[in-house]
Amino acid sequence: MAMAQATAVRPAAVTARGWGWRHAGRAKPAVRALDLDISPGERVLLLGPSGAGKSTLLHALAGVLGDINDDGGEAGDADESGSLLVDGAVPRTQRGRAGLMQQDPETQVVLSRVGDDAAFGAENLAVPREEIWARVHEALADVGLSHLPLDHPTSALSGGQKQRLALAGILAMRPGLILLDEPTANLDPAGVLEVRDAVARCLNKTGATLVVVEHRVSVWKDLVDRIVVLQPGSGTDPAVLLDGPPDQVLTEARAMLAAAGVWVPGYVPATRARAVVPSPGTGNLLLAAEQLGVSRERSRRKGFRKIPPAPVQEGLAAQVRAGQALTVTGPNGAGKSTFALTLAGLLEPVSGKVSATLDLSRGAGIDPYRWKADQLISRVGTVFQEPEHQFVTGKVLDELLFGPRHLGHGEDRVDELLERLRLTHLVDANPYTLSGGEKRRLSVATVLAASPQVLVLDEPTFGQDANTWAELASFLSELLDAGTAVVSVTHDAEFTEALGGTELRMAAAEAVAP
Amino acid sequence: MRRQLTLAGNHALLARANPLSKFAAVLLITAVLALSIDWVSASVALVFEFLLFPLAGLTLSLLWQRGWPLIIAAAVGGWSTSILAPDSGRILLDAGIWTMSEGSLQLGVGFMLRGFAIALPAVLLMSCTDPTDLADALAQKARLPHRFVLGTLAAMRLVGLMAEEWQTIGMARRARGVGSRGSLGQRVKATLGQSFGLLVQAVRRASRLAVTMEARGFGGGQRTWARESTFSTLDLGVVAGGVLVAGLALFAALAAGTWNMVWLGN
Numbered sequence: 001m002a003m004a005q006a007t008a009v010r011p012a013a014v015t016a017r018g019w020g021w022r023h024a025g026r027a028k029p030a031v032r033a034l035d036l037d038i039s040p041g042e043r044v045l046l047l048g049p050s051g052a053g054k055s056t057l058l059h060a061l062a063g064v065l066g067d068i069n070d071d072g073g074e075a076g077d078a079d080e081s082g083s084l085l086v087d088g089a090v091p092r093t094q095r096g097r098a099g100l101m102q103q104d105p106e107t108q109v110v111l112s113r114v115g116d117d118a119a120f121g122a123e124n125l126a127v128p129r130e131e132i133w134a135r136v137h138e139a140l141a142d143v144g145l146s147h148l149p150l151d152h153p154t155s156a157l158s159g160g161q162k163q164r165l166a167l168a169g170i171l172a173m174r175p176g177l178i179l180l181d182e183p184t185a186n187l188d189p190a191g192v193l194e195v196r197d198a199v200a201r202c203l204n205k206t207g208a209t210l211v212v213v214e215h216r217v218s219v220w221k222d223l224v225d226r227i228v229v230l231q232p233g234s235g236t237d238p239a240v241l242l243d244g245p246p247d248q249v250l251t252e253a254r255a256m257l258a259a260a261g262v263w264v265p266g267y268v269p270a271t272r273a274r275a276v277v278p279s280p281g282t283g284n285l286l287l288a289a290e291q292l293g294v295s296r297e298r299s300r301r302k303g304f305r306k307i308p309p310a311p312v313q314e315g316l317a318a319q320v321r322a323g324q325a326l327t328v329t330g331p332n333g334a335g336k337s338t339f340a341l342t343l344a345g346l347l348e349p350v351s352g353k354v355s356a357t358l359d360l361s362r363g364a365g366i367d368p369y370r371w372k373a374d375q376l377i378s379r380v381g382t383v384f385q386e387p388e389h390q391f392v393t394g395k396v397l398d399e400l401l402f403g404p405r406h407l408g409h410g411e412d413r414v415d416e417l418l419e420r421l422r423l424t425h426l427v428d429a430n431p432y433t434l435s436g437g438e439k440r441r442l443s444v445a446t447v448l449a450a451s452p453q454v455l456v457l458d459e460p461t462f463g464q465d466a467n468t469w470a471e472l473a474s475f476l477s478e479l480l481d482a483g484t485a486v487v488s489v490t491h492d493a494e495f496t497e498a499l500g501g502t503e504l505r506m507a508a509a510e511a512v513a514p
Numbered sequence: 515m516r517r518q519l520t521l522a523g524n525h526a527l528l529a530r531a532n533p534l535s536k537f538a539a540v541l542l543i544t545a546v547l548a549l550s551i552d553w554v555s556a557s558v559a560l561v562f563e564f565l566l567f568p569l570a571g572l573t574l575s576l577l578w579q580r581g582w583p584l585i586i587a588a589a590v591g592g593w594s595t596s597i598l599a600p601d602s603g604r605i606l607l608d609a610g611i612w613t614m615s616e617g618s619l620q621l622g623v624g625f626m627l628r629g630f631a632i633a634l635p636a637v638l639l640m641s642c643t644d645p646t647d648l649a650d651a652l653a654q655k656a657r658l659p660h661r662f663v664l665g666t667l668a669a670m671r672l673v674g675l676m677a678e679e680w681q682t683i684g685m686a687r688r689a690r691g692v693g694s695r696g697s698l699g700q701r702v703k704a705t706l707g708q709s710f711g712l713l714v715q716a717v718r719r720a721s722r723l724a725v726t727m728e729a730r731g732f733g734g735g736q737r738t739w740a741r742e743s744t745f746s747t748l749d750l751g752v753v754a755g756g757v758l759v760a761g762l763a764l765f766a767a768l769a770a771g772t773w774n775m776v777w778l779g780n
Contacts, residue, residue, distance in 0.1 A: 107722035127738060173731065341685060377690065384685075384686045390687065392692055402691065
């Protein structure tokens with residue numbers, strides 16, 4: 001039976017002829033004049049700077065681009081030109097021919113039980129019931145999740161497991177074309193490999209065509225047999241800049257790709273070195289954690305009783321010193337971010353304590369969690385993983401002025417920050433409309449505008465291209481030289497190395513029984 | 515919060531019944547109880563509801579954890595009725611403007627018991643019904659449109675996520691200097707800002723989820739169901755049980771002469 005099902009997958013072909021797409025409400029097209037042929041079973045890595053239309057192309061191939069009216073037409077004033085065909089037909093008319101996985105693991109899961117979620121796509125394609133469950137079992141085994149019971153709650157899965165479950169749901173549809181839109185950008189290094197290996201296994205088995213978009217080339221290089229580099233549509237230039245076998249493209253275009261911020265294999269962007277590397281233990285002590293137990297959960301209420309949460313980590317100790325970098329590393333779920341947020345006075349310690357020295361507290365009291373908001377921001381600044389969580393106004397300039405206005409001083413620093421982080425041309429833009437790299441730079445600038453002595457960053461390099469990465473590392477080295485303490489939570493070994501300083505490696509948290 | 519929405523590990527008898535039949539039984543009982551404010555019908559129903567606890571895999575402490583706001587609300591309602599309702603019979607308690615008499619106490623107890631008796635079936639239903647099974651039953655048996663049912667089910671999963679996101683946004687904004695503490699005005703303003711932040715994230719998540727669902731072929735005309743929603747003899751028993759409890763409550767009150775239709779008054 002397994003063999004009959006494996007042969008049931010018919011790899012799909014992709015043909016684009018002068019294809020272009022402009023999103024509703026946009027002046028410029030996202031993709032212009034694309035000519036591309038992908039033969040059945042080929043595996044293609046799509047590269048290009050942001051704005052080259054990579055995601056737009058994947059969405060179009062998946063048949064989910066734009067809103068559809070009841071009559072099947074495109075709503076709004078979106079504009080399509082040329083033709084884009086999968087197996088010679090318009091993608092929208094071929095439900096189930098292509099399967100798409102996106103970046104955010106939380107939105108790749110639809111239902112609350114593992115088996116139901118894997119079955120969802122096959123149900124929508126009206127596959128008979130017995131056949132659905134046969135496919136679900138096979139797909140879960142293929143992605144390495146068959147050890148979980150079918151009623152296992154999807155909310156208990158890690159990010160990498162969620163993405164593998166999404167892959168299983170796609171496989172159960174038996175698509176001839178698998179589309180991956182930055183499938184590993186939100187995962188830790190172990191999760192990245194989990195997902196990559198699951199994809200490799202499934203492709204080897206089914207022979208389906210693959211199109212993957214990803215910044216980190218080294219992850220996918222050995223799995224694909226072709227790299228296509230797109231460029232932003234402008235004038236008469238073709239949409240495809242380069243096209244060929246991975247080694248050839250990476251040799252020919254290495255410098256160009258690196259300049260565009262693509263993570264080509266073996267390339268670590270140059271960053272500013274520290275003027276003087278201070279020896280460990282020097283620099284004024286600002287913040288200390290002793291015997292610290294942390295948890296993101298608040299005390300639970302069981303009727304009238306208050307039950308303190310079970311800590312994710314206990315007995316943590318750390319010292320934050322002026323001009324010194326502290327990097328917190330460890331596997332996903334170890335409680336790294338929770339620790340950093342507790343250190344930053346945003347979460348209440350479950351046990352032990354965080355104390356600020358007089359150099360930092362300056363009369364505000366010893367416990368950062370008890371500080372008022374404006375006392376906090378001029379002492380400890382925290383940059384969250386998702387920049388949008390921290391936007392509080394509708395204009396870039398107002399974002400930067402927000403902290404200084406609250407404090408009543410420091411507005412003069414804003415111009416310098418705008419200049420240094422290349423945001424000057426965006427002062428009137430809405431923060432939500434910026435690109436990923438611009439949002440990251442803005443979120444760092446807004447926190448620094450309040451001139452904190454300690455800067456805490458949660459996964460600052462997640463999903464960033466090589467250019468933003470290098471800029472950020474260099475900027476932080478300047479801050480360190482100027483005497484700011486920098487605490488960063490990261491999975492990124494190169495980033496840890498670029499910043500230097502002390503590394504606090506956290507072990508995996510022990511599983512807490514529900 | 516997300517843990518409470520799932521029922522992993524509940525293998526009680528009623529967890530195996532079809533959600534629709536459970537829903538019908540609950541509807542029957544609450545309809546009868548909503549008609550009268552006497553204490554006899556409410557007590558009879560309550561006794562049977564407590565007997566059903568083990569069948570639904572519910573214990574007293576679980577009930578308190580999940581239903582304590584309802585329980586407190588019923589108790590407070592009973593207390594205030596007994597001191598505020600018009601007095602009749604012997605005065606039991608006199609504290610100035612508040613008096614409690616035999617008549618008003620009876621009314622208050624009736625009110626409280628009725629509150630419990632109406633709230634309990636809902637708690638029972640929730641504690642032995644999985645949302646996914648409910649959606650299956652609504653779409654396959656009650657023939658509600660599957661786009662609507664499954665869309666709602668998928669959105670419900672996001673609600674749990676949003677609770678976590680709310681906490682994160684609150685911290686992220688405090689790190690920008692927006693106080694969640696301070697005067698009432700400041701807190702209201704901060705909460706409004708935080709709600710807007712959450713709304714933006716909810717819309718983004720929802721549209722990404724919609725793309726995921728559409729990419730998995732959702733929204734077409736024909737679809738099959740991996741899980742068949744079925745009725746069995748157990749469901750006959752469940753509905754019969756609902757009829758029995760509602761009927762006994764009604765007859766006990768009629769026989770005791772306490773049946774008191776809400777809209778007829780005294």
